[in-house]
Amino acid sequence: MTPREILSSPEPSRKAELVIKLSEFEIPPTQDILLVGRKAPIGPEAARRMVDAVSPEQYEIISLDHEIFEAIVVKKSLLTLLPKDKLLPVVIEEGNRIADANMVIKAQVNISVQVSRTVDL
């Protein structure tokens, strides 16, 4: 291509494609459980302020003696379905598999209680 031909080429066309995803912002963003890593950008006090500000008295913050996690923020209503000593070890164990101390892990927990009872006829 000669220099003259280059100069005469048309400008490339530019297009923008806009993709918008709209979804509801959930308050608080914590949802059910947060596992707070020991070196995470937010610590237990920051988490407490966050949940207290947007959902007062709905969350409990429990300090942990754990290698990776410093604290766990848990929705109190979950604890009415399942006692702390049953729920937390499972969540911590699973969080431990995927997280490191720099992370804050959000966990969505659905608890369904199955009951089967027999009655005398």
Place this chain on the structure above:
Amino acid sequence: MPTVEDLLSTALYTIEPWASVRRAGAVMEYHGIGSLAVIDEEGKLVGIITSRDIKGSHPNRLVADAMSRQVITINPSASLWEAHHLMVTHNLERLVVMEGQQVIGIITGTKVMAELGKYVDSLTNLHKAEILYERAVQLLTKGCEISVIFLDLDDFGRLNKQYGHVHGDHILVRTAQILKGLTVEGRDTLCRYGGDEFAVLTPQSLAAAEGLAREMVKAVQGEKWSLPIHITLSAGIAGGRRVDGMDTVRDLKELAEKLVNQASLASTTAKRLKVPVMVANTDRLPERRPPTGVEG
């Protein structure tokens, strides 16, 4: 000897618990300091954040999430020994100084050690006399009975002249080691009073102190020296306790000085009478000791 208050700098830098770790770090860097007291909205001390805490925390964290909540505090009138003891016990580099409910400063281990170092004799590593007086006042304040043993090497000037000061220094160092080996850490305070004189403060009775003095004299006398010499000590002992009306530190310091002086005079008397141990204000003359000084 200065107190904790005397080592405090005038400026006190604090930070609120809801500030970021990044900000705490910037404040420390700006002022060239290694820690900040964390004070809440009500002016209450809630923690301390140090440069070490900052290094180990994400800069976005709240100070409340990075600080140490276990704050060991000390009174400004406390002695540097108390400060040192607290730091060692709790493995801390800093103590928050509080007067009542108000934070007035932070004292660092480096500063405390630098100051305490001035009261350690560089040759023998024993305390200097100031420490003995300070401990004496502490014990008297608590109402304890104290005894002072004053120990003086016999003919040391002659030994120095005959064998030289290098050997003289060696004798002093070894004597200090022997005496230290016979004292009980945390109970007795042994110091190099000056030159060839040593002193021991003990919260024991005069009789027990006399027993300790005899052990010390015997141990030094029994030491095998590299030079053809016998080294002996003359010991004087005095004892006492606080009496009614002695309320000020000055009174108690005067009492301590009086006891040291009596013990010192008793050791001079012991030397003159050629007895190893002499108790002040008594006419007991213990047994004579074997000839001392330079051999052959």
